[in-house]
Amino acid sequence: MNSEQFNRMMLGAGSGTVAGADSGILPNLSRRGFIKVASGAAGGLVLGLSMGAPGEAQAQSAGPPPRPFAPGAFVRIAPDGKITLISKNPEIGQGIKTGFGVILAEELDASWSDVTVEQAEVNRAVYGSQIAGGSMSIPRAWDELRYAGAGARAMLVAAAANQWGVPASDLTTSESRVIHAASGRTASYGSLATAAAALPVPDIGSIRLKTRKEYKLIGKRFTGVDNAALVRGQPLFALDVQLPGMKYASIAKCPSVGGKAKSFNAEEIKKLPGILDAFIVEGTPPVTDVMKTGVLPGVAIIGKSTWAVFSARKALKIEWDTRTASKDSWTDFVKQAKALASNAQGEVVVKTKGDVDKALSPDNTDTKIKTVEAFYQFGFVSHAQLEPQNTVAWFKDGSVELWAPMQLPDPALVAAAADVPADRVKLNQMRVGGGFGRRLMNDFVCEAAYLSRRVEGPVQVVWTREDDMRHDAYRVGGFMGYRAGLDTQGKLSAFDAHMVSFKDTASGKVSKGGGISPNEFPADYVDDYRASQSLMPLSTPTVWWRAPGACTMAWVQQSFLHEVAVAAGRDHVEFLLELFGRGAGKGTPPAGGLDAARAIGVIKLAAEKAGWGKPLLKGHHLGVAFYFSHLGHIAEVAEVSVDASKKVTVHRVTVAADVGPVINLSAAENQCEGSVVDAIGTMTLEVTIEDGAAQQTNFDRYPLPRMAISPQVDVHFVQSEHSPTGLGEPVFPPVVPAICNAIYAATGHRIRTLPVTQEGFRLG
């Protein structure tokens, strides 16, 4: 950020700058300035950053003493010294509530023991987008939170300077205190809070952020701020919300996606014990963007308890109208895909350079010594977050308030479902019992809003696990046909990728998480390159699933590159280092793109830490993979053994990650460990769709990983000087190819189908 941007940021608070959401990948701080959200003798200091709606936010500072939850505030300091920091984004298990607190506390120079972190309410005008998605919380909020913390610190320092009649530049801070070293005076933040609150907000251009060497908190281990409440079983989740007079509700939906209820045994159902009402829900009209899915059609049952409703569900006899329902069949897709993949080039070429057909032609014996070909296939999987979809909604006096597990709160969508104006919707962000991308959709939130309006009172909507798995928007399956050419030196010289994927039937757009991007690796690393795709129409909804696209692209690509390395007779690590070496030193890598030097750094680190090339225990074998996604450069080595019955044991996974400086080392390692377990488990899972319906509807037939398969996970962070980036997703993609490459090393069998159970392998 340059000084001009700083100045504009400073002016932002009072100059009526652009309102609305910032749409860029990284926050545009030029729109923002400091803003004192509320102040008063009782309230101490409350400081936020404006988000382009300064008038509204400032108006609150003129009012009576602040409300306990002041919108716009990131920092709240009470006269008794208690420091409350506000986390604006959803907590879905990625640890952001703690991480955001650490960043704010660092620049505030607060003692962590004085800090409490609270979840922000949903307020786009104040906070901008409040999303847990794309592993973008940290990179997007990094500057914003640091300035918020540093700005509050500057006001406390200014208050102390006034009090003591000394220049602010003579003062330092530490552990929630301002210190005047020359006189030995110190003052707690709490004692200065009221005076600080009366001061003008500082010129943001005058704020100096800490250097990395000055960090006292960032990079250390912090336990989660909600841990104590979690181990006591205190209510933190939407499912735990109970309101006076609350009713319970559930909507039975057609197993084949898109089917509608024609009729049902209403009289019988309404007479069941504890049942208050039952009716057909037409649902909101189908949409072309799965993210805008509203209320799905079906039969709603309203009752006095969850069990009354679930019991009545079992007694339902519904006649479905399946004329509009999906007829998708995975079996048919597999046949179609194999036929389509028999063409080297797909229906649409997304990128081509050089002449890949010529380079890979059998006649080309001058520069090419070998061609490698392979076809890969991976199935659909479910998000299967452990907390089923649920929401509590309370419609009252033309407004609706909701408590929901959301990754992407969407008041407009909810307003439409409840048929109220968007400004009559209040969304409370509850701790989310697993996200994995599913809660980027708001269909279940809309259901509750709709049903609350209908019953005119508080209602809790709960999906059964079967509802959840049948009406997931899955991770899209797909297929990849690869051809690669090796030159006379055994180097990769030509690369041809034909992805057979899906397009949404309604919109014609590539299914979310499907397709191949033009610049997919190794586009920039070989002279003859082509990426193409053929898309089959898909009615089954798909949506972002942890490391979308990357989570499967990494597997096909990094498995195939191992095939190429094997065909060339080269060590896989050496092969990858040579390949990435072609990109290193070729000028500045694209912003937010793959940086070959960082790739090489983590590949070397993972290989070294895993003991690549060194003797292993008898029967143990290593596999390596690298993938860049979600701004993270990650290399992993899996240590695996496979017994005669094709039982695969993953003994250890070594993770080398370059995500810039780590904020909270404990949470960062936890994300790496969890990603490894998630990826191992997902290797054996699939949701098969037949006649438009999921065939696996609970954990008996969708066996999520259990403790015994959890391997040792060794995590090594490069801690480079780049800005910090997220860790919820990028560690997942390299895990499966690393394991499959190790399975090849162990058995000579190349796994080209996921789940691995399709090839007779299992985990143990």
Place this chain on the structure above:
Amino acid sequence: MLRLHVNGKDRQIDDVADDTPLLWVLRDELNLVGTKFGCGIAQCGACTVHLDGQPVRSCQIPVSAVSGLKITTVEGLAKGEQLSTLQQAWIDHDVAQCGYCQSGQLMSATALLAATPDPTDAQIDSAMAGNICRCGTYGRIKKAIKAAAQSGKGQAGKERA
């Protein structure tokens, strides 16, 4: 009317169907919402509670079957402000990610240490096999159990309600 003995207290519940799983009585009637709903078919373990000290999946236990038994839920693990050794180990090892399964994990782990104060890895794997953590925090769960076993050397078991 139904009488239950939950976390050391006698509770009365009016008007609940006999076949109602204990899970939903705890959550909807007694507002003990620490016990979670995950799958409804005893596959995930999020609903684990103790009946007379034995871990059970409360989504499968009809409430009519538990009268006279001592029910312990996650809310009953601490003695007032004093967390159990395992609860403290869970915090210290920063086990949770989303945290949704952790009540059930703690209940299974508490029962394990009560029966087997110093479990082996295999015993931990076996005792915890009924509890799914979708976030994959198994490594930390295991470390926390081992730490509690070491620090208490059976103390965690004695704390059991």
